[in-house]
Amino acid sequence: MGYNTKNYTEQxxxxxxxxxxxEIKEGASVTGLSANPLLVATEETxxxxxxxxxxxxxxxEVKIGEDGKLYVQALAAATAEALGGVMAEVADxxxxxxxxxxxxxxxxxxxxxxxxxxxxxxxxxxxxxQADSIAEDTSALVTDFNALLTKLKAAGLMAADEE
Numbered sequence: 144m145g146y147n148t149k150n151y152t153e154q155x156x157x158x159x160x161x162x163x164x165x166e167i168k169e170g171a172s173v174t175g176l177s178a179n180p181l182l183v184a185t186e187e188t189x190x191x192x193x194x195x196x197x198x199x200x201x202x203x204e205v206k207i208g209e210d211g212k213l214y215v216q217a218l219a220a221a222t223a224e225a226l227g228g229v230m231a232e233v234a235d236x237x238x239x240x241x242x243x244x245x246x247x248x249x250x251x252x253x254x255x256x257x258x259x260x261x262x263x264x265x266x267x268x269x270x271x272x273q274a275d276s277i278a279e280d281t282s283a284l285v286t287d288f289n290a291l292l293t294k295l296k297a298a299g300l301m302a303a304d305e306e
Contacts, residue, residue, distance in 0.1 A: 261302055270298035 149162030167173060182190035192213075206214050218228030229250075242252045259265035273291040278284035295301040 258299060267300055268298045270294045270300055 150160065150165075151162075152159045182188055184190035184192050204216050208214055219225070221227035221229050240253055242250055245251050256265045257263070259267045271294045273287070273294055276284060276287040278287050292301065296303050
């Protein structure tokens with residue numbers, strides 16, 4: 144009568160096949176195992192994580208929770224005086240702007256224009272449409288012209304009347 148086993152040695156001890164459970168007791172060691180290739184960690188699979196090399200000042204404290212997950216300390220918000228994290232929303236293709244890292248290692252993005260003033264160029268709104276004048280006398284033409292001025296002022300294209 145033959146006997147089948149899930150764990151066995153073959154090729155004169157050169158190969159051990161584990162078809163069941165391999166239990167390694169505390170204090171034991173395993174040598175000769177390669178960590179390459181290590182599976183990439185996912186939400187479902189334990190594995191390795193790739194990260195860029197960090198300098199001593201780049202490190203933050205991490206902890207492994209009771210759930211077995213790795214927790215990384217949140218970055219403080221960046222300020223003018225201290226490096227930190229930045230929050231951003233996902234941008235559409237048309238939302239992007241060119242940014243640069245300066246020689247001082249600060250991140251520089253172009254400033255968004257502000258509303259235009261009499262002395263500073265900036266953003267302006269489109270004025271409401273003014274229909275072509277069909278005035279046949281000076282009084283009607285003045286009324287049409289004043290309507291145009293009102294629309295330009297409302298859109299911020301012309302300074303408001305001084306009170």
